[in-house]
Ligand code: UDP
């Protein structure tokens with residue numbers, strides 16, 4: 291065939307799941323020329339030992355070990371930068387993304403698609419809270435940025451030109467789901483059923499999801515800043531009216547007995563000022579991060595035939 295498929299999977303404390311995943315991918319990709327890039331995102335368990343063992347056994351497996359936990363987005367980027375295929379599939383290592391869908395993605399790519407996105411038909415194994423949170427966030431994001439995230443997943447195929455375009459983005463805090471949509475190119479979607487997790491719990495905490503949401507939003511839109519301006523203007527109009535009314539009353543000798551009003555106004559303005567500062571702060575923090583320009587991840591070691599070839603310059 292002559293065409294190479296790269297598969298990139300981030301791994302964080304997946305332990306025994308690694309072998310199962312490699313096996314399932316081998317089944318799903320039987321008959322294809324492929325490379326499987328497993329990025330160990332600083333796991334604290336035996337994930338790396340298992341990845342290295344796989345890489346020794348199986349020449350198509352390449353292991354990349356990050357020097358600590360950099361988060362899924364950085365791990366994805368590390369994997370994408372190591373991919374050499376004509377098309378690259380990004381998939382979770384926890385088998386929640388069905389490997390069986392990869393064949394269909396490859397078919398779509400062969401018939402001309404450059405980005406093939408898997409969209410969720412269901413959301414198995416997610417609590418009501420996180421489902422609701424995801425829904426609200428995806429809708430808000432889609433509305434604010436015109437990058438459609440409704441039912442989107444990180445499970446995607448990118449053809450070489452699309453991947454090269456994506457890797458040209460210099461941002462520090464990347465948001466794969468967003469940036470891989472932002473680039474455009476000929477896109478198609480396939481529907482998949484998200485499976486239940488086979489082992490362990492989701493690696494995301496409420497806090498890391500909140501960070502992801504804030505990073506995603508601030509890297510794609512300045513709408514929250516405009517919102518602060520808009521609310522500020524509304525406040526100005528309101529203050530003008532209330533101010534005049536208060537003055538008129540005072541001049542009429544109708545001295546104001548508005549203690550509750552004062553309290554409420556203080557609370558409302560205080561809240562708004564702090565929230566507004568917070569929004570500005572989030573953007574400032576992003577600028578700070580980008581300006582520092584630190585590497586987005588650090589590789590501690592690699593495992594696999596390809597890694598050896600690379601270090602020996604072969
Ligand atoms: N993951 C990672 N680094 C992290 C958190 C997660 O590489 O800091 C990987 C994890 O091993 C899995 C994928 O990202 O392959 C998705 O993670 P998870 O299943 O916890 O997220 P969910 O499926 O709940 O979105």
Ligand code: MG
Pocket residue numbers: 382384386487492
């Ligand atoms: Mg998962």
